[in-house]
Amino acid sequence: MHNIFDIVRLIVPVLTITVLVIASFLPFNISQEVVIFPSLTIIAIFYWAIYRPDLVPPVFIFLIGLLKDIGTGTPVGLMASVFLIIYSVSFGQRRFFIGKTFYYTWFGFAVISGASLFIIWVMSALFLGRVGVLMIPLMQYFLSVVIFPVVIWFFVRLQRHLVD
Amino acid sequence: MSRRPILFSEVAKPLRNLWQKFAIGGLVGVSFFLMISDQAGVATIKQVKSSVLDIMGIFLELGTQSTSIIRDNLDTLKQISNLKNELDRLKKENQLLSDWKHKAGALATQNAALRNLHNFIPLAPAGSISGRVIASSGGVFSKSVLINIGKINGAKTGQAVMSGVALIGVVVQTGNNYSRVLLITDLNSQVPVRIQNTGDPGIMMGDNSKMTKLFFLPQNSAISEGDIVVTSGGGGVLPPDLPIGIVRRGSGALFKVEPFEDWSDLGYIRILNYKFDGAILTK
Numbered sequence: 001m002h003n004i005f006d007i008v009r010l011i012v013p014v015l016t017i018t019v020l021v022i023a024s025f026l027p028f029n030i031s032q033e034v035v036i037f038p039s040l041t042i043i044a045i046f047y048w049a050i051y052r053p054d055l056v057p058p059v060f061i062f063l064i065g066l067l068k069d070i071g072t073g074t075p076v077g078l079m080a081s082v083f084l085i086i087y088s089v090s091f092g093q094r095r096f097f098i099g100k101t102f103y104y105t106w107f108g109f110a111v112i113s114g115a116s117l118f119i120i121w122v123m124s125a126l127f128l129g130r131v132g133v134l135m136i137p138l139m140q141y142f143l144s145v146v147i148f149p150v151v152i153w154f155f156v157r158l159q160r161h162l163v164d
Numbered sequence: 165m166s167r168r169p170i171l172f173s174e175v176a177k178p179l180r181n182l183w184q185k186f187a188i189g190g191l192v193g194v195s196f197f198l199m200i201s202d203q204a205g206v207a208t209i210k211q212v213k214s215s216v217l218d219i220m221g222i223f224l225e226l227g228t229q230s231t232s233i234i235r236d237n238l239d240t241l242k243q244i245s246n247l248k249n250e251l252d253r254l255k256k257e258n259q260l261l262s263d264w265k266h267k268a269g270a271l272a273t274q275n276a277a278l279r280n281l282h283n284f285i286p287l288a289p290a291g292s293i294s295g296r297v298i299a300s301s302g303g304v305f306s307k308s309v310l311i312n313i314g315k316i317n318g319a320k321t322g323q324a325v326m327s328g329v330a331l332i333g334v335v336v337q338t339g340n341n342y343s344r345v346l347l348i349t350d351l352n353s354q355v356p357v358r359i360q361n362t363g364d365p366g367i368m369m370g371d372n373s374k375m376t377k378l379f380f381l382p383q384n385s386a387i388s389e390g391d392i393v394v395t396s397g398g399g400g401v402l403p404p405d406l407p408i409g410i411v412r413r414g415s416g417a418l419f420k421v422e423p424f425e426d427w428s429d430l431g432y433i434r435i436l437n438y439k440f441d442g443a444i445l446t447k
Contacts, residue, residue, distance in 0.1 A: 058191055
């Protein structure tokens, strides 16, 4: 029997990614050196691509990437392609993560998110013909890796209680 | 023997399999195509972008209102404990400022007299449109903000955006109700500037960090740390003499500019409604 709860279960992954993308636009704090937000969206895409890829279609990842591009002012398609790459690599390697200890997942995230941030940095430099500072992306990367277990703790509970 | 009717699933299944195999590759391809078209300035993409901006703006404005209420309350709580110190500081500052007010008055009179003496023709004064920041690209790779002033309110591409007294950026994209402002710290930003104390021209470029870099200063420039940097008005896009920041020494022979604007608290801004005769503005 379909009830409202079934529908909520199906859209939780899509909803979390959407909320995180929109939250990343809000002007909590523009100061670049004091507060650098970790890339929570990348963590969310990584997590759901491994544990519930059936609920996150690639078309959604593409569209949310376009929304992110328009919101942040990066060339339209840049974040969309990076999100898709993160999604497909995480999805492709999900056997490596499932059923292993958490350290494997953490390590996998560190590699995949590092590579994706590097791709974004290279692509934005290619489009502009100039190179931006490397320090701020690096800080964001380390912050994302450090905060990863906390976010995952939250996602695991979300999945246990709402999705599965 | 009658022919078996072709079932929908028979046609759909191979298509579905094909899609599942190539969806991600195809979508990445589409992304790259969009990126290149966007960079080439295809009109349709611009239109779609500004429509999406308008829809997104409505939600972001709501979000901003709620976050700013929370932030204001937290700020008030912080300030209450410090009221007495703050009062003392303000009294001192007020004394200092009234002193400066007299000096400025005297200089204004002198300036008017000198302009009169030289038959100086001033530029038309700029009007301004006030609004607020509704979203910031928390992006590490670009520095821009969305504001709630759009084409309807008079925003045009190329206009200067100020916060309080200092230049913070330039309008680069306009929707009907919302616009995007490229901050001077963005990697894309290049502003023709002048060092106020020496009169030296230069170009200020952002690199996505908090400070911006100064390039193309004259060889024998007498620039020094602490000088004030203003717009030069060169290129005919920005009005001259808008304050930007203070010169700081970078590594080697490089000079940097520390913007006056404290980026952590960018709330209200104003667009300068300014137009040179015959100015070349990108549409």
